[in-house]
Amino acid sequence: MTAEKIILITGASRGIGAATALMAASRGYHVCVNYVKNEVAANAIVKKIEDIGGKAFAYQADVGDEAQVKEMFRQIDIKLGPITALVNNAGTLELQSRVEGISNERFLRTLKNNIVGTFLCSKEAIIRMSTHNGGKGGSIVNVSSIGAKTGSPGEYVDYAAAKGAIDSFTIGLSKEIGSEGIRVNAVRPGFIYTDIHESGGEPGRVDRIKSSIPLQRGGSPDEVASAILWLLSDEASYTSGTFIDIAGGK
Ligand code: NAP
Numbered sequence: 238m239t240a241e242k243i244i245l246i247t248g249a250s251r252g253i254g255a256a257t258a259l260m261a262a263s264r265g266y267h268v269c270v271n272y273v274k275n276e277v278a279a280n281a282i283v284k285k286i287e288d289i290g291g292k293a294f295a296y297q298a299d300v301g302d303e304a305q306v307k308e309m310f311r312q313i314d315i316k317l318g319p320i321t322a323l324v325n326n327a328g329t330l331e332l333q334s335r336v337e338g339i340s341n342e343r344f345l346r347t348l349k350n351n352i353v354g355t356f357l358c359s360k361e362a363i364i365r366m367s368t369h370n371g372g373k374g375g376s377i378v379n380v381s382s383i384g385a386k387t388g389s390p391g392e393y394v395d396y397a398a399a400k401g402a403i404d405s406f407t408i409g410l411s412k413e414i415g416s417e418g419i420r421v422n423a424v425r426p427g428f429i430y431t432d433i434h435e436s437g438g439e440p441g442r443v444d445r446i447k448s449s450i451p452l453q454r455g456g457s458p459d460e461v462a463s464a465i466l467w468l469l470s471d472e473a474s475y476t477s478g479t480f481i482d483i484a485g486g487k
Pocket of ligand 1: 247248249250251252253254271272273274275276278298299300301325326327328329350354380381382383384425426427428429430431432433434
């Protein structure tokens with residue numbers, strides 16, 4: 238009998254997280270579909286997973302809130318069993334602005350929703366997965382952004398800085414726990430058709446930019462999900478501390 242694959246995907250009610258949840262379920266993972274606001278959308282993803290014979294549950298938790306994250310992992314222990322994979326996908330950005338227009342509150346909120354959430358969820362996963370703590374190992378994929386490399390000038394330098402922190406966290410964590418059965422990697426998407434661009438105040442952003450992308454088009458959430466699932470899988474068994482850019486060659 239093969240061991241059960243149990244995964245938490247944060248921010249899985251829509252966009253890249255939802256695509257990853259559906260693809261993971263189709264590959265035999267039992268899935269915790271995390272969301273923060275949109276219960277209806279999260280339940281719809283769970284229903285789609287159940288319709289293909291999979292197992293999943295939706296769970297509301299703000300990944301930037303330590304108590305809520307701890308309780309989410311406790312519920313995963315109870316409802317699905319010991320976690321074997323984590324995708325730190327939840328992330329937010331706010332209205333496009335130069336740095337002078339970004340408030341301290343917004344900067345801190347952006348750090349909380351992106352890097353703090355990644356830290357808190359990774360910590361709970363490591364407590365359970367690390368062979369050092371009696372676990373059986375596992376795999377973590379962080380969802381960074383191509384913005385970590387470009388810096389997103391004039392749009393959201395705060396968001397790019399938070400994603401840069403995710404990159405450094407990925408490198409350090411992969412080295413720290415590599416000998417404890419856990420691989421840690423990241424993807425850096427860019428220009429993917431999801432609702433996140435609406436949060437930036439420009440729903441049509443991908444279409445505006447696409448002629449400057451070498452592949453001449455925006456990407457789909459499934460194209461990011463494929464890379465995440467590969468990094469999680471045994472096919473990537475010797476891959477840790479690395480990054481896959483999924484930005485059409487830009
Ligand atoms: P999206 O469509 O805006 O979806 C964001 C998801 O995150 C939603 O499921 C949302 O839940 C959830 N979420 C937001 N804040 C949360 C919090 N504090 N706690 C728990 N869940 C939270 O975004 P997306 O485009 O799919 O982006 C997914 C990831 O890819 C993000 O990390 C983003 O930075 C990264 N990324 C995206 C692009 C792109 O072009 N789309 C490019 C680079 C990087 P609710 O539905 O409940 O609000």
